[in-house]
Amino acid sequence: MLLLAVAFIVTFVLLLYMVSPLISPKPLKLSGAHVVVTGGSSGIGKCIAIECYKQGAFITLIARDENKLLQTKKEIEKYCVNDKQVVLCISVDVSKDYEQVENVLKQAQEKLGPVDMLVNCAGTSVTGKFEDIEVNSFERLMAVNYLGSVYPSRAVIATMKERRMGRIVFVSSQAGQLGLFGYTAYSPTKFALRGLAEALQMEVKPYNIYLTVAYPPDTDTPGFAEESKTKPLETKLISETSSVCQAEQVARVIVKDAIQGNFNSSVGSDGYMLSILTSGMSPVTSITEGLQQVACMGIFRIIGLFYLGSFDSIVRRCMMQREKSESADKTE
Ligand SMILES: NC(=O)c1ccc[n+]([C@@H]2O[C@H](COP(=O)([O-])OP(=O)(O)OC[C@H]3O[C@@H](n4cnc5c(N)ncnc54)[C@H](OP(=O)(O)O)[C@@H]3O)[C@@H](O)[C@H]2O)c1
Numbered sequence: 587m588l589l590l591a592v593a594f595i596v597t598f599v600l601l602l603y604m605v606s607p608l609i610s611p612k613p614l615k616l617s618g619a620h621v622v623v624t625g626g627s628s629g630i631g632k633c634i635a636i637e638c639y640k641q642g643a644f645i646t647l648i649a650r651d652e653n654k655l656l657q658t659k660k661e662i663e664k665y666c667v668n669d670k671q672v673v674l675c676i677s678v679d680v681s682k683d684y685e686q687v688e689n690v691l692k693q694a695q696e697k698l699g700p701v702d703m704l705v706n707c708a709g710t711s712v713t714g715k716f717e718d719i720e721v722n723s724f725e726r727l728m729a730v731n732y733l734g735s736v737y738p739s740r741a742v743i744a745t746m747k748e749r750r751m752g753r754i755v756f757v758s759s760q761a762g763q764l765g766l767f768g769y770t771a772y773s774p775t776k777f778a779l780r781g782l783a784e785a786l787q788m789e790v791k792p793y794n795i796y797l798t799v800a801y802p803p804d805t806d807t808p809g810f811a812e813e814s815k816t817k818p819l820e821t822k823l824i825s826e827t828s829s830v831c832q833a834e835q836v837a838r839v840i841v842k843d844a845i846q847g848n849f850n851s852s853v854g855s856d857g858y859m860l861s862i863l864t865s866g867m868s869p870v871t872s873i874t875e876g877l878q879q880v881a882c883m884g885i886f887r888i889i890g891l892f893y894l895g896s897f898d899s900i901v902r903r904c905m906m907q908r909e910k911s912e913s914a915d916k917t918e
Contacts, residue, residue, distance in 0.1 A: 599877065610872045611796050611847030614753055617642030620698045622691070624680050624738055625708030627654040629807025630757065632661070633837030634705050639673070640665045641841075646674045646694040646701075648738070649708065674698060680708050680734035687737040701742045703753040703844060706735035706779075711813045713768040713821055724771050731775035736782065743790065752795040755844045756783050760803050760857065763864045767901055768821030780868070787849060787869050796847030796871070800840045801861065803853055804830045820904045824897050828856050847871055859886045 621638040625631035626647035635645050639662050647662075649655055655675040662673050674697060676690045695701060709731045712723045735756050746752030761769045762776025780799055787797045804810060804825055817825070836853050843851035848871045852861040862882045870876040 611794070614703065614751075614845050614847070616703075616841075616845065619643045619702035620646070620695070620700065621703045621705065622646040622648065622694065622701050622738065622742070623705045623707055624648040624734065625757075626705075627651065627658045629809050630802060630805055630833050630836055630840075631705070631707035632658050633833040634707060634840055635673075636662050636665055637834075637837045637841045638703070639663075639671065640667065642667050642671065643703075644672050644674075644698045646676060646698060648676045648678060648680060648690070650677055650679050652677045672698060680706075680737055681729040684737045684740070688741040691738060691741045695742075695745065700745045700749060701752070703755070704738055704742050705755040705757070705840070705844070706738055707755075707757040708734050709757060710809065711772045713772065713813060713817045715768070715818060716770040719771050727771050727775045728778070731772070732778045732782075735779055739786070743786075743795075746795050747790065747793045750794045752790075752793075753798065753844050753847065754786075754795070755798045755800060755840060755851075756780075757800045757802065757840070760801050760860060762799075763801055763860045766821065766824055766897065768818045783849070784868055791869075796849070798840070798844045798848055798851050800836075800843070800851040801853075801857060802831070802836045802840075803828060803857055805833050805836050806830050807833050820901050823900045823904070827893075827896070828854075848875075850875075859889065862886050863890055 616638055619638075619642075621635070621643040623631050623635045623638070623645065626635045626645070627649035631647075631649075635647055635658070639645050645662065647655055647658060652675070655677060659673045659675050674694055676694060678686055678690050680687055691701070710727065712719060712727060739754050742752070742754075746754075756779040758776040758779045759772070761773045762780060765773045765777075783797045783799045790797070810830070814822075831853055839853050840851050849869045850861050850865070850871075852858055859882075862879050863886050865879045865883075870879070
């Protein structure tokens with residue numbers, strides 16, 4: 587009887603694995619597609635643009651600094667795979683004015699055709715202790731990291747729905763999966779993207795539009811170098827428990843997941859574990875993904891608790907050291 591039950595479960599799981607590709611989204615062909623990358627002039631966004639260009643896409647780069655945009659355009663054009671490919675540069679702040687963002691995207695679509703894939707990568711970070719972060723930084727980060735993804739997405743969604751196709755990527759962060767010391771201004775803006783993506787995915791799935799939320803780990807970029815200058819010691823020590831990735835590697839994973847229409851995009855074993863742990867009620871793109879979540883959730887929670895314990899002990903040690911040196915200073 588037991589043997590029969592085991593055989594039944596194994597057959598059922600195998601069957602699910604076999605039908606899984608049939609119900610997953612059809613991969614998007616990037617050759618000839620129009621890909622818009624906000625924050626495309628630097629770091630992860632630039633590498634995403636290069637990756638898409640290498641696969642034959644037409645690219646619109648969006649950022650504020652015109653010189654940086656033009657320099658990046660030249661860099662990307664080196665990877666041309668056919669002589670029809672175009673890289674268009676648009677200088678605009680994605681977080682300031684919705685009408686402006688809508689207008690520039692309209693212009694881009696007139697030049698390069700409807701947007702097939704939008705990658706919302708423009709973002710910025712401020713770290714520090716909650717009470718030390720300027721109040722306006724909380725507002726600025728929410729504007730750039732959250733509204734700066736809402737505006738471009740809102741501007742392209744109607745055309746995507748009409749065409750019944752499209753991909754939208756939100757570049758969140760591992761700090762959008764768990765809150766860590768020093769990220770009180772940054773983490774909520776990245777968590778917010780997940781909520782937006784889940785709600786929007788339910789609306790647009792019947793239109794064959796798929797969303798991807800990417801959760802990059804620490805990645806070697808100009809933005810990361812800038813952030814590292816002001817990181818509190820606790821944040822640095824916690825970050826050092828995992829390694830820093832290369833932007834090219836992160837970009838390759840994001841583009842691959844976006845093409846496949848995967849809702850979740852993570853890098854490395856830490857990223858895989860975090861994504862399983864935080865899968866909650868998020869959509870799955872394949873049965874295999876759902877089965878992995880069910881099978882691994884418990885054990886990953888146990889490992890996660892050890893990580894949390896070690897992060898707490900880093901924070902406690904730093905506090906004790908700081909108090910010790912402060913009282914030594916006072917007695918001198
Ligand atoms: N690097 C990491 O460790 C890491 C880890 C997890 C998640 N992320 C996320 O990945 C994304 C890219 O990070 P990165 O490290 O590659 O950053 P980066 O090197 O600093 O590049 C940021 C890009 O965004 C553009 N940008 C910033 N604010 C903008 C605005 N208001 N309007 C339009 N464009 C704007 C910048 O150009 P201009 O300044 O010229 O506008 C630049 O092109 C961000 O969303 C970040 O939060 C990064």
